[in-house]
Amino acid sequence: MFLPSLGRLEQTRLSLNKEDVYLSRYTDRVTRETREATAALLREHGLRVTPQRRAIWSVFEGGAAGHLSADEVLRRARRELPELSRATVYNALGELVAAGLLQALDGRGSQLYDANVASHHHFRCRSCKRLYDVHPAGVERLQLGESGFRVEETRVVFEGTCPEC
DSSP: OHHHHHHHHHHHHHHHHHHOOOOHHHHHHHHHHHHHHHHHHHHHOOOOOHHHHHHHHHHHSSSSSSSHHHHHHHHHTTTTTTTTOOOHHHHHHHHHHTTTTEEEOOOOSSSSEEEEEEEEEEEEEEEEEEEEHHHHHHGOOOOOOSSSSOOOOOOOOOOOOTTTT
């Protein structure tokens, strides 16, 4: 009776190993596709594809990164490329902003970078200093009272206390 149980245990282990192999192949394919998409995006915007730019852009992929300082980008990108230097991060961030892939924002003490380059507005919490994307109603109707100005862009930053604080 003990031997059949051992046999089932080995079969389970074997099937888990097959799943691990399957997941590994899937992860490799997704990683390869992501790397190819990153390379195409960088080239599309006139940037040379380098391991450093790939690592830095990977921090922002998917849009979930939020608003990051250069130091936070450096910390996260070093997970992929440990030898990455601070100067390279600052230079690459400037190039990504100039290419239109990132937006630079005033972060109260340090510049923040946002992969959401579409026109949008922000809310800054005075307590935790966090910056949130917001979509206020009626902003498109804002007008200047004076004439002669040509408005090219409108950025609204609300300040106050966020729900978490």
